Amino acid sequence: MSDNILKIAGLKVAYGGIKAVKGIDLEVNKGELVTLIGANGAGKTTTLKAITGTLPACKVEGTMSYLGKPLAGTQSFRLVQQKLAMVPEGRGVFTRMTIHENLLMGAYTRDDKAAIAADIERWFGVFPRLKERSGQLAGTLSGGEQQMLAMARALMCHPTLLLLDEPSMGLAPIMVEKIFEVIRDVSAQGITILLVEQNAKLALQAAHRGYVMDSGLVTMTGNAQAMLNDPRVQAAYLGE
Template identity: 85%
Template sequence: MSDNVLKVSGLKVAYGGIKAVKGIDLEVNKGELVALIGANGAGKTTTLKAITGTLPACKVEGTVAYKGASLKGSQSFHLVEKKLAMVPEGRGVFTRMTIHENLMMGAYTRNDQAGIDADIAKWYETFPRLKERSSQLAGTLSGGEQQMLAMARALMSHPELLLLDEPSMGLSPIMVEKIFEVIRAVSAQGVTILLVEQNAKLALQAAHRGYVMDSGVITMTGNAADMLDDPRVKAAYLGE
């Protein structure tokens, strides 16, 4: 039995004549935290959306396998039942629901009420600001608070694979630190993670392995610690 939780082979995505992703291969093995880094517009978010079937009308080729089975034709809402969750770029919280209701939505595939209550208590302990504001509408939260909520909501489903799309975008340095602290803690608990992130340094410091994406192609892959020391990565993404 392969350790692959996610295997993407020959993925191509084209919007009309624009080729956003040009035949990439990547894989994430059980228990790994894999970072996909690259400049804005490299095709990283498109790749995540192709995996989850949430792209607008476009041409998609190649295969995406999750735990050995193809995701082709899977409705995105069925992925949560398959223990695959995504925190989208821009957070995507339910703005007209309270924090508590958002967390309950994250657990909609579960029916273990005691476990759900325990998980909500755990995330309130991890993110005390959410607890303080539990009855507040999610749309009134700051960007950082919404990011906390989006992550906690995704983790309420007990995912076996968590996809994170630009979790640090637009956040203050102290909030970025907190979010990455949680990402590392979730990874340490054995949750398999594919992290798309523009902050290459933080992503590679947290990850086991990394991929560099540029103009729709994977240009480099390897051990994350080695990539942090690679002169090409330093020059292009670490400002060194």
């Protein structure tokens, strides 16, 4: 098998007569941090939901493979067993469970209790705020704290591929900095990441490669640093 972790070819998604994704190609290779940027409504979140099989009723065409195997028809909860984890837009924490219980849920596919406990302490070390509040209900946390929890929970399954959907959305600037610091650290540990993000500058600064999505199509792809310096990207997404 090649170093290819995720490969998408000719992906189309249509809700009735509305074509949300219009035939995109995208791939993520082992150890890469790849970002998908674009305006609201470009089709970025729909693409992630197509990968994870969490779309509402719609028509999906094209091929998607993970670790060389087709994703079509795979039940979404099976993906976690295959070490594909997603932090959804809006965080999706279990609000009526504690921080500690949320982290245990992230490890539900594992039975190595000592290692699970060690991983919880590891992520408490990265997010000290979560440790301070470990017995607190997740629904009472701030947006930034919930984002930390959602990321730590996803990482509890030791993902081969981590999908992040708008992790900075609605967060204060200081919290955005912390989240991106963690994203870069996780990437440095060799975890492969596909990041969907509206903050194009931060996303491209963290990524190895980038894709620009506009109105359901990929309009540009390339080295992230080169894209940061591309006048078209600067004019459309970086406010320069």
